[in-house]
Amino acid sequence: MIQTGTQPGHLIDIDQLSKREMEELFQQADAWKNGHGMGTNVYAGRFVANLFFEPSTRTRLSFEVAERKLGLEILQLDEMTSSVAKGESFYDTLRTLASLGVHVAVVRHSGGGLLEKMARHSLGLALINAGEGSGGHPTQALLDCYTLRHHFGQLSGLRVAIVGDILHSRVARSNVLALNAFGARPVLSGPASMRDPELESIAPYLPFEEAIGEADAVMMLRVQLERHQETLFSSAAAYRKHYGLTLERLERMRSHAVILHPGPFNRGVEIDGELVEHPRSKIFEQKANGVWIRMAALQRALEGGL
Known part of the structure; x- marks a missing residue:
C-alpha cells in the first residue's frame, strides 16, 4: 500500500479543519442554501459511493439529498452486500471503487481510527467520515x-x-x-x-x-x-x-x-x-x-x- 499523506479533500475529523476552513464551509453552505448554482447539476457524471456499515437514517439520507442536488451519480453499499462480507479489506474496497471512477466515498462504520489510517494511503478518491464508532462525526x-x-x-x-x-x-x-x-x-x-x-x-x-x-x-x-x-x-x-x-x-x-x-x-x-x-x-x-x-x-x- 502506497503511503502519501492525507489528501486535501478528505474530511476525517473536525480537528483537521482550521477555524478559517470551517468558516469557508459555512459560506459555501450559505451559497447552496440561498440557491446559487442550485439545479445546475454541477457535478453530473461524477460518482460518489455511500458506504454505510452501521444503521443510519438522517445522515445517510441527508448525504443522499446533498449528492442528488449536486448532480452526483450515487452508489450505495452496505457491509453485507459488499465484498467486505467475503473478507476483502477495506483498503482494497476503496481502491476498487477508485479504479471504477468513484471520486468520493462517504463512510459510516463502527470501528475507530480506520478512516484516519486509510487517509494516509494513496486511494485515488476522497473520504468523508459520516460517523465513525464513538470517535468522530x-x-x-x-x-x-x-x-x-x-x-x-x-x-x-x-x-x-x-x-x-x-x-x-x-x-x-x-x-x-x-x-x-x-x-x-x-x-x-x-x-x-x-x-x-x-x-x-x-x-x-x-x-x-x-x-x-x-x-x-x-x-x-x-x-x-x-x-x-x-x-x-x-x-x-x-x-x-x-x-x-x-x-x-x-x-x-x-x-x-x-x-x-x-x-x-x-x-x-x-x-x-x-x-x-x-x-x-x-x-x-x-x-x-x-x-x-x-x-x-x-x-x-x-x-x-x-
Whole structure:
C-alpha cells in the first residue's frame, strides 16, 4: 500500500479543519442554501459511493439529498452486500471503487481510527467520515455549529451544554472540538456512568441542572444502548426523571436558550415529545441545515479543498 499523506479533500475529523476552513464551509453552505448554482447539476457524471456499515437514517439520507442536488451519480453499499462480507479489506474496497471512477466515498462504520489510517494511503478518491464508532462525526458538528451561528449571529462566548451519553458519543467529541475552535464554551453533563474523562480535559463537566441553567443552547444526546455492555439505568422513566429535558426544566433555562438534538431522539426519555417541535427547538432546522453543510463538504472533497 502506497503511503502519501492525507489528501486535501478528505474530511476525517473536525480537528483537521482550521477555524478559517470551517468558516469557508459555512459560506459555501450559505451559497447552496440561498440557491446559487442550485439545479445546475454541477457535478453530473461524477460518482460518489455511500458506504454505510452501521444503521443510519438522517445522515445517510441527508448525504443522499446533498449528492442528488449536486448532480452526483450515487452508489450505495452496505457491509453485507459488499465484498467486505467475503473478507476483502477495506483498503482494497476503496481502491476498487477508485479504479471504477468513484471520486468520493462517504463512510459510516463502527470501528475507530480506520478512516484516519486509510487517509494516509494513496486511494485515488476522497473520504468523508459520516460517523465513525464513538470517535468522530465532523459533518454533524459542522451543521450544529452552523445552526447555532445562524441563530445567535456568532459562536464566540456561547455556553453550549451537551447532555447525556457523552462516553459513547462521536457527536459530543466533534462538537466540543468545533465549538472550542470558535471560542464557544462547551460544557458536558450526564450520568456518572456515561462521563468521558478524556473529553472532560477540554470541556468541563457540570451537574445537569447547573449545566442547562447557564446554557445558551442545550444539546441533548440519545442514550446509545447498542454501544453499552451493561445496564446503566433502571428504566427510561428513571433516566427522564434525572437527566431528561422536560417542560419544567425548559422553564428554568435562560429565556433565550435553544434546544438541539442530533437525533435519533427518544421522546419521553432524554427529551419530552412536546419539546422536540417547541418554538425554542432547533432540531428540525439542524436536519435541514445538514443538507447544505454536506453539499459543502462534498464540494470540498471533489475540489480537493475549497
